[in-house]
Amino acid sequence: MRKIILIPLMVTAMFLGNMTLGFPFRHDEGELISPIPDSTPLPTLTPDTSSYVKDFRLKAVKELLTEVDSPLSGETLVSCADDNHADPYVLVGISRIESTFGKKACGGNPFGWGSCRMEYISLNDSCQDVASGITTLSYYKKYQQSGDVTDLARVYCPSSSGCNTEHWIETVDSTKTDLQERELVLSIEELATLTPSDKSIRELEVNSLALKSHSETSTGITKEVIEILIKANQKALANAQHEL
Numbered sequence: 593m594r595k596i597i598l599i600p601l602m603v604t605a606m607f608l609g610n611m612t613l614g615f616p617f618r619h620d621e622g623e624l625i626s627p628i629p630d631s632t633p634l635p636t637l638t639p640d641t642s643s644y645v646k647d648f649r650l651k652a653v654k655e656l657l658t659e660v661d662s663p664l665s666g667e668t669l670v671s672c673a674d675d676n677h678a679d680p681y682v683l684v685g686i687s688r689i690e691s692t693f694g695k696k697a698c699g700g701n702p703f704g705w706g707s708c709r710m711e712y713i714s715l716n717d718s719c720q721d722v723a724s725g726i727t728t729l730s731y732y733k734k735y736q737q738s739g740d741v742t743d744l745a746r747v748y749c750p751s752s753s754g755c756n757t758e759h760w761i762e763t764v765d766s767t768k769t770d771l772q773e774r775e776l777v778l779s780i781e782e783l784a785t786l787t788p789s790d791k792s793i794r795e796l797e798v799n800s801l802a803l804k805s806h807s808e809t810s811t812g813i814t815k816e817v818i819e820i821l822i823k824a825n826q827k828a829l830a831n832a833q834h835e836l
Contacts (some may be wrong), residue, residue: 648779651774673723702718745761
């Protein structure tokens with residue numbers, strides 16, 4: 593229910609925000625006095641999107657790790673997750689429950705992988721093992737299919753081993769939710785500049801490229817908002833091109 597309410601509210605807020613900043617929605621103008629010049633082909637667009645934040649997940653992870661004074665590297669966690677098609681927020685959650693975000697890691701193993709019987713010389717080594725394990729090993733198949741932390745916990749932290757499975761699930765899930773909410777908040781300022789209101793064809797094309805880039809790495813509600821903005825920009829672009 594919270595997602596159903598949040599998504600339209602966020603999109604509406606971004607559009608209204610642009611309006612208050614002096615960017616009203618496109619509207620029909622009165623008759624032009626000057627003659628309309630013949631249309632000329634637009635040059636090939638090679639927009640500079642270097643100013644855009646490439647990955648809001650990384651910003652969210654780094655923000656949380658800084659707040660809790662964690663020795664773990666956000667860059668390593670997100671990169672390792674992407675290498676293995678894993679969820680970086682789940683990896684952060686595992687490090688939280690297993691080693692208090694790496695502050696109590698056993699043998700360089702902040703994820704408690706292998707019941708702490710395995711030692712590592714670097715965060716990347718341990719992260720690669722965990723991320724690869726939960727995304728490829730057959731006994732994590734149910735989690736691989738569902739993406740549900742509960743299915744992960746039943747293998748990673750089974751109650752039969754004396755592990756408090758319910759607490760493990762609650763901790764990892766709450767960390768994942770926290771990071772998704774941080775991601776959304778951190779993305780709002782930039783996404784508000786990528787609405788289609790009062791934009792030229794060139795600006796709409798830049799918007800679409802930036803949004804598609806964000807969509808590749810975004811998660812949760814942020815991804816859903818971005819998908820809505822992509823459709824809005826594509827519709828506005830098609831209308832603008834039709835008017836030429």
